[in-house]
Amino acid sequence: MAWVRVDALSKSADATIYIYYGNPGLAPSARDAAGVWDTSYKGVWHLSEEQPGAGRPRVYKDATSNDNHGDDNVSATGKDGKIHRGQKFDDLNDFILVPHSPELNIAGDITISSWIKRAGTQNYGSILTKTNTKHWNYELLISSSSAALDKVMFWSDDTTPTMRHSIGGIVDTSWHHVAATRSGDTVTLYIDGAVSGTGSMDGAFGNNAYPLRIGDSGEDLSAVFHGYLDEVRLSSVARSADWIATGYNNQSDTSVGPNKFIKSLGPEE
Ligand SMILES: [Ca+2]
Ligand SMILES: [Ca+2]
Ligand SMILES: [Ca+2]
Numbered sequence: 001m002a003w004v005r006v007d008a009l010s011k012s013a014d015a016t017i018y019i020y021y022g023n024p025g026l027a028p029s030a031r032d033a034a035g036v037w038d039t040s041y042k043g044v045w046h047l048s049e050e051q052p053g054a055g056r057p058r059v060y061k062d063a064t065s066n067d068n069h070g071d072d073n074v075s076a077t078g079k080d081g082k083i084h085r086g087q088k089f090d091d092l093n094d095f096i097l098v099p100h101s102p103e104l105n106i107a108g109d110i111t112i113s114s115w116i117k118r119a120g121t122q123n124y125g126s127i128l129t130k131t132n133t134k135h136w137n138y139e140l141l142i143s144s145s146s147a148a149l150d151k152v153m154f155w156s157d158d159t160t161p162t163m164r165h166s167i168g169g170i171v172d173t174s175w176h177h178v179a180a181t182r183s184g185d186t187v188t189l190y191i192d193g194a195v196s197g198t199g200s201m202d203g204a205f206g207n208n209a210y211p212l213r214i215g216d217s218g219e220d221l222s223a224v225f226h227g228y229l230d231e232v233r234l235s236s237v238a239r240s241a242d243w244i245a246t247g248y249n250n251q252s253d254t255s256v257g258p259n260k261f262i263k264s265l266g267p268e269e
Pocket of ligand 3: 073074075076090092093094
């Protein structure tokens with residue numbers, strides 16, 4: 001598994017990407033977090049890690065150079081994933097807590113995305129939120145309200161209105177990619193790389209010292225996520241529709257061939 005950053009990708013022209021590997025002279029790792037994840041990424045959690053039980057700090061690594069690592073409050077051991085391994089949550093009290101860091105205070109433009117695999121439908125499921133349990137700066141969730149049952153929802157109680165939700169819903173227990181962006185006063189919801197609704201939202205998200213929670217909406221644990229999460233990402237810009245669609249395409253289909261994201265593999269040099 002390798003995450004790479006390329007300068008540009010065209011809709012119409014194929015790009016060639018070279019990968020060099022197996023150099024025994026490279027030690028330690030040549031990993032370049034700042035080079036792969038642009039400065040607008042405030043957190044990227046691959047969720048491949050696992051520790052038995054719960055209680056250890058900084059288990060779930062942030063792949064960006066921000067080091068927003070998450071504490072293990074997850075007792076579930078299921079590691080089914082969309083990209084390598086993901087994380088099951090136990091439907092009771094499992095969540096990942098990322099301590100506050102100043103770059104997690106995002107005032108306006110934002111993108112939150114994740115792969116999700118629900119354990120069932122019609123239950124509320126928080127994916128990522130910055131909260132003190134009484135106040136929610138920003139949140140991506142699956143709604144269980146009657147007006148937005150099984151819809152992808154973006155929430156901030158600093159804003160008017162406080163929520164916008166998708167037109168489509170997640171009504172099965174397969175893997176799906178979900179995302180929300182806010183650009184200026186426009187919120188856009190995405191399901192599997194495609195726009196599924198837009199709406200207006202006015203007001204800045206507040207600055208505070210609350211932690212991030214992944215898979216839970218607050219200390220009373222009334223809104224834990226039921227199922228699996230993988231590849232949770234937070235950015236301080238509104239990614240474009242092309243960006244979201246490309247991310248979905250290259251993460252959802254890793255096979256090689258015509259009409260695939262990777263059309264062919266060249267020979268080794
Ligand atoms: Ca993963
Ligand atoms: Ca654990
Ligand atoms: Ca638990």
